[in-house]
Amino acid sequence: MKRYEKFADEIAELIRTGVIAPGEKVPSVRHASRTYGVSPSTVFQAYYLLEDRGLIQARPRSGYFVHALARRQLHEPDIGQYASDSVEVDVSELVFSVLSSLKDPDMVAFGSAFPSPNLFPLARLSRSLANSARDMQPHSVIADMTAGNPDLRRQIALRYMVSGMMLPLEELVITTGAMEALNLCLQTVTQPGDLVAIETPAFYATLQVLERLKLKAVEIPVHPREGIDLDSLADSLQRFPIKACWFMSSLQNPLGASMSDEKKQALYALLKQHQVPMIEDDVYAELYYGSQPPKPVKSFDTEGLVMHCGSFSKCLAPGYRVGWVAAGRFAEQISRLKLMTTISPSVPAQAALADYLQHGGYDRHLRKLRHALESQQRAMLASAARHFPADTRVTRPNGGYFLWFEFPTRVDSLQLFQHALAQGISLAPGPIFSANRHYGHCARLNHGHPWDARSEQAMATLGRIIASF
Amino acid sequence: MKRYEKFADEIAELIRTGVIAPGEKVPSVRHASRTYGVSPSTVFQAYYLLEDRGLIQARPRSGYFVHALARRQLHEPDIGQYASDSVEVDVSELVFSVLSSLKDPDMVAFGSAFPSPNLFPLARLSRSLANSARDMQPHSVIADMTAGNPDLRRQIALRYMVSGMMLPLEELVITTGAMEALNLCLQTVTQPGDLVAIETPAFYATLQVLERLKLKAVEIPVHPREGIDLDSLADSLQRFPIKACWFMSSLQNPLGASMSDEKKQALYALLKQHQVPMIEDDVYAELYYGSQPPKPVKSFDTEGLVMHCGSFSKCLAPGYRVGWVAAGRFAEQISRLKLMTTISPSVPAQAALADYLQHGGYDRHLRKLRHALESQQRAMLASAARHFPADTRVTRPNGGYFLWFEFPTRVDSLQLFQHALAQGISLAPGPIFSANRHYGHCARLNHGHPWDARSEQAMATLGRIIASF
Numbered sequence: 001m002k003r004y005e006k007f008a009d010e011i012a013e014l015i016r017t018g019v020i021a022p023g024e025k026v027p028s029v030r031h032a033s034r035t036y037g038v039s040p041s042t043v044f045q046a047y048y049l050l051e052d053r054g055l056i057q058a059r060p061r062s063g064y065f066v067h068a069l070a071r072r073q074l075h076e077p078d079i080g081q082y083a084s085d086s087v088e089v090d091v092s093e094l095v096f097s098v099l100s101s102l103k104d105p106d107m108v109a110f111g112s113a114f115p116s117p118n119l120f121p122l123a124r125l126s127r128s129l130a131n132s133a134r135d136m137q138p139h140s141v142i143a144d145m146t147a148g149n150p151d152l153r154r155q156i157a158l159r160y161m162v163s164g165m166m167l168p169l170e171e172l173v174i175t176t177g178a179m180e181a182l183n184l185c186l187q188t189v190t191q192p193g194d195l196v197a198i199e200t201p202a203f204y205a206t207l208q209v210l211e212r213l214k215l216k217a218v219e220i221p222v223h224p225r226e227g228i229d230l231d232s233l234a235d236s237l238q239r240f241p242i243k244a245c246w247f248m249s250s251l252q253n254p255l256g257a258s259m260s261d262e263k264k265q266a267l268y269a270l271l272k273q274h275q276v277p278m279i280e281d282d283v284y285a286e287l288y289y290g291s292q293p294p295k296p297v298k299s300f301d302t303e304g305l306v307m308h309c310g311s312f313s314k315c316l317a318p319g320y321r322v323g324w325v326a327a328g329r330f331a332e333q334i335s336r337l338k339l340m341t342t343i344s345p346s347v348p349a350q351a352a353l354a355d356y357l358q359h360g361g362y363d364r365h366l367r368k369l370r371h372a373l374e375s376q377q378r379a380m381l382a383s384a385a386r387h388f389p390a391d392t393r394v395t396r397p398n399g400g401y402f403l404w405f406e407f408p409t410r411v412d413s414l415q416l417f418q419h420a421l422a423q424g425i426s427l428a429p430g431p432i433f434s435a436n437r438h439y440g441h442c443a444r445l446n447h448g449h450p451w452d453a454r455s456e457q458a459m460a461t462l463g464r465i466i467a468s469f
Numbered sequence: 470m471k472r473y474e475k476f477a478d479e480i481a482e483l484i485r486t487g488v489i490a491p492g493e494k495v496p497s498v499r500h501a502s503r504t505y506g507v508s509p510s511t512v513f514q515a516y517y518l519l520e521d522r523g524l525i526q527a528r529p530r531s532g533y534f535v536h537a538l539a540r541r542q543l544h545e546p547d548i549g550q551y552a553s554d555s556v557e558v559d560v561s562e563l564v565f566s567v568l569s570s571l572k573d574p575d576m577v578a579f580g581s582a583f584p585s586p587n588l589f590p591l592a593r594l595s596r597s598l599a600n601s602a603r604d605m606q607p608h609s610v611i612a613d614m615t616a617g618n619p620d621l622r623r624q625i626a627l628r629y630m631v632s633g634m635m636l637p638l639e640e641l642v643i644t645t646g647a648m649e650a651l652n653l654c655l656q657t658v659t660q661p662g663d664l665v666a667i668e669t670p671a672f673y674a675t676l677q678v679l680e681r682l683k684l685k686a687v688e689i690p691v692h693p694r695e696g697i698d699l700d701s702l703a704d705s706l707q708r709f710p711i712k713a714c715w716f717m718s719s720l721q722n723p724l725g726a727s728m729s730d731e732k733k734q735a736l737y738a739l740l741k742q743h744q745v746p747m748i749e750d751d752v753y754a755e756l757y758y759g760s761q762p763p764k765p766v767k768s769f770d771t772e773g774l775v776m777h778c779g780s781f782s783k784c785l786a787p788g789y790r791v792g793w794v795a796a797g798r799f800a801e802q803i804s805r806l807k808l809m810t811t812i813s814p815s816v817p818a819q820a821a822l823a824d825y826l827q828h829g830g831y832d833r834h835l836r837k838l839r840h841a842l843e844s845q846q847r848a849m850l851a852s853a854a855r856h857f858p859a860d861t862r863v864t865r866p867n868g869g870y871f872l873w874f875e876f877p878t879r880v881d882s883l884q885l886f887q888h889a890l891a892q893g894i895s896l897a898p899g900p901i902f903s904a905n906r907h908y909g910h911c912a913r914l915n916h917g918h919p920w921d922a923r924s925e926q927a928m929a930t931l932g933r934i935i936a937s938f
Contacts (some may be wrong), residue, residue, distance in 0.1 A: 092805075092809075096805055096808075097786060099615075099808070103612070103615065103616070105608050105612060114609075114611050117607035117610045117611055120607075120610075122605065122607055122610065125602070126599070126602035126603050126605065126817075129598055129599065129602045129817055130595070130599035130602065130603075131601075132597065133594070133595035133598045133599065134595050135600075136587035136591065136595065138585075138587050138589075139574050139586060140788075141586045141589075141591065141787050141788035142583050142586055142787050142788060143572070143580075144788060145787070145788055145790075146568075146572065147572070156733065174814075176645050176790075176811040176812075176814070177811060177812055177813075179809075179810065179811060179812050180810060180811045183809075183810050192661065205809065208809045209809055209810075212806070212809055318611050318614070319609075319610035319611060319613060319614055319813070319815070319816030319817065320608050320815055320816065320817060321614075321645075321811070321812065321813055321814060321815045321816070322815075334562075335682070336564055336565055339565075339568070340561075340643040340648075340652075340674065340677045340678055340681055341648065341649060341652050341678075341810075342646060342648060342649045342652075342790070342811055343645075343646055343648050343790065344646075344788070345645070345788070345790060345815065346645075346788070346789055346791075346814065346815030346817075346818040347788030347789065348598055348788065348789060348817070348818060348821070349813075349815040349817060349818060352817070374701075412515045414657055455505075468926050
């Protein structure tokens with residue numbers, strides 16, 4: 001990372017945290033150069049970059065100013081009131097009917113679960129695939145199935161280490177994407193009929209998996225910015241024989257909430273007190289906008305209670321289907337369960353990722369990706385403020401590529417979904433994020449695709465449909 | 470396939486079926502040329518090939534003779550007597566302890582589940598990987614996850630078509646190896662506690678999966694040559710509420726038995742009569758030795774009752790983790806279950822196989838592979854006759870790379886397994902193939918590795934350990 005990029009990120013952080021407010025002037029080049037001990041040309045380059053990222057704008061003869069916010073801004077939603085004691089999950093059919101509508105590539109993909117594939121270094125990955133396949137030892141084609149590619153395992157452990165977590169290699173189980181990891185974890189610590197604490201709203205696949213495994217959900221509300229409501233969780237852990245928690249503590253899907261380190265630590269203390277294992281779904285970990293990666297709850301784990309699930313699917317290589325779990329005390333059981341179900345993720349795909357992580361410039365790619373997603377978020381927020389009713393509420397996550405909209409209660413998001421589909425626009429309606437089909441007036445919109453005139457037009461169309469309710 | 474290769478295969482078939490007996494002279498070049506209407510040079514080339522494959526040998530001034538059989542031959546086993554009504558399965562721990570012993574690459578790999586990776590066209594596959602990755606459209610990286618690679622689907626359907634089966638593309642679900650296909654099928658048609666008819670002896674993973682899903686096994690004996698005992702199956706279907714059958718109708722693991730077409734048809738009639746779905750594990754389908762591929766039970770299926778599971782792992786690309794199921798009436802359910810568990814096998818691995826199937830020379834590779842496995846089988850059979858006690862029995866499968874040995878009953882194959890391990894030789898002891906840990910005097914030996922002095926020595930060592938009981 002170059003000096004000016006680092007400096008740009010520092011200024012971006014000041015803007016993001018409100019230290020320099022929208023409309024305010026950023027320090028002059030001379031002033032910044034003196035204050036921060038960097039050369040004027042570094043400051044210039046940094047300001048060009050920030051301008052490029054849409055954070056500041058030059059005013060002739062006046063210097064650089066933080067982009068004024070859109071004329072009007074939508075408010076954030078409040079924390080939801082849909083906690084539930086213990087419910088059967090029955091939402092899978094609805095989810096499938098929504099997902100199957102996403103197949104059309106000509107659709108405006110606000111409903112997609114992935115960022116645009118054009119944001120990923122596919123050509124560079126192909127080279128890694130070719131390189132590593134050429135060098136592959138015949139023996140390893142079979143041996144790497146049970147053990148996993150040793151280089152990939154080391155690279156993943158190294159990334160944990162860089163973020164301050166010393167992870168014994170034996171804890172790592174490489175899986176066919178995070179989805180398999182989550183499934184294996186849940187099956188390892190539960191039996192049919194057991195209670196599992198999940199978030200509300202929750203990632204719809206969580207609900208589907210619970211339904212499939214005949215598990216019951218205890219729903220814990222999520223604050224749109226601060227994450228899981230710990231009082232509610234403490235209460236539920238007290239009252240119910242909860243066998244596992246399945247949470248996203250950072251960049252929660254769909255709300256985008258990230259718990260503070262203090263809250264994460266308190267959450268772990270609760271788990272430890274009740275000796276309840278936690279499945280930590282952390283697939284958006286690399287997509288934070290600030291300069292500091294969020295810590296996972298796993299980083300506070302002293303007893304191997306947390307199964308930390310990660311993946312390359314959302315940040316590097318969708319379709320390669322390689323994920324992992326740092327599985328604490330459950331690693332051996334999970335590994336065995338994997339041998340009985342899929343045996344192994346693709347060995348050449350593992351080798352390609354190992355090669356890419358070593359030589360491909362992963363951190364450089366991630367910085368570019370984060371900046372793209374951040375500027376697309378600003379574009380969607382501004383567009384929503386232009387086209388959606390003023391009493392619409394929306395989250396402002398500090399990472400990822402989802403916004404969660406709460407429309408006025410007269411809006412039926414399943415109808416909105418149908419009308420939008422007819423106009424060639426997909427979205428993820430609120431009810432697929434709830435075991436009880438709550439959130440009937442909410443929707444998750446994906447801003448993972450480069451923002452263009454078509455996106456803007458689609459938002460205007462959505463605005464018109466919403467106004468018609 | 471060249472003319473002389475075709476002619477060599479015809480002669481090989483005559484030898485295999487006993488039309489030309491061991492020790493007998495094969496037709497002279499002039500005679501053969503006249504009788505079969507091929508040129509003398511074609512006959513010469515064919516005989517060289519057959520000599521190379523160890524089927525015939527030249528005697529100076531006398532011509533070519535079918536290889537005399539080893540001085541003595543071991544007998545075939547009888548059909549087992551271990552049918553069971555309905556048993557809990559509890560063998561997983563034992564299987565894992567055996568499997569974990571196979572990791573050492575310096576071991577003589579008689580216990581392995583795979584043929585030698587050196588028998589696969591890994592370099593050509595790497596090229597397919599590089600080609601297809603280079604040409605991949607960004608959109609398809611994501612789209613191919615849910616639908617599967619369209620070219621691969623077409624190629625698989627084409628192979629069914631060539632073997633006389635018209636398969637609607639919608640029936641095909643691409644999976645992370647056959648193991649995932651088998652798991653998905655079983656979960657789709659059963660609930661915990663249900664009864665499933667399986668073979669005895671059975672592939673150990675079948676037993677593990679039943680145990681994991683809390684299913685009960687009804688064990689149907691398998692004849693070492695003729696396959697599943699249909700009387701026993703008919704009786705069990707009559708007496709028990711069997712929810713599914715999980716069978717290998719061709720090249721059954723571990724016995725190598727293949728049912729005749731008539732028996733397969735009769736089996737299907739039974740299934741249809743009782744409306745019981747069948748999971749057909751057909752992963753060795755391409756490894757037949759004769760000139761005719763065996764038909765699957767699926768080819769008689771008129772009601773979509775049979776889920777036919779295949780894979781490239783045993784015949785082309787171990788480690789790529791790409792398999793499929795032609796799932797009949799269960800395709801939609803299986804496809805949905807897959808979306809909830811692993812979503813998709815690796816997209817680049819799918820694309821590589823599609824490219825290879827189109828351009829790589831798959832049929833040529835398969836012919837070479839079959840010939841290698843057949844000549845290695847002959848070598849292991851001859852070696853066993855030299856080193857094992859005369860009252861040892863052994864199967865003579867018409868394909869694949871496993872032999873099943875029944876040693877004298879005083880031999881404890883779990884002890885044999887331990888002693889052999891200490892000598893650097895792995896094997897698969899009989900009890901891992903049975904829900905009740907029967908077959909304590911049996912073992913499965915893999916002849917999927919090129920036969921050499923070390924293999925011969927290992928057989929001698931096994932013979933000494935066996936004699937010590």
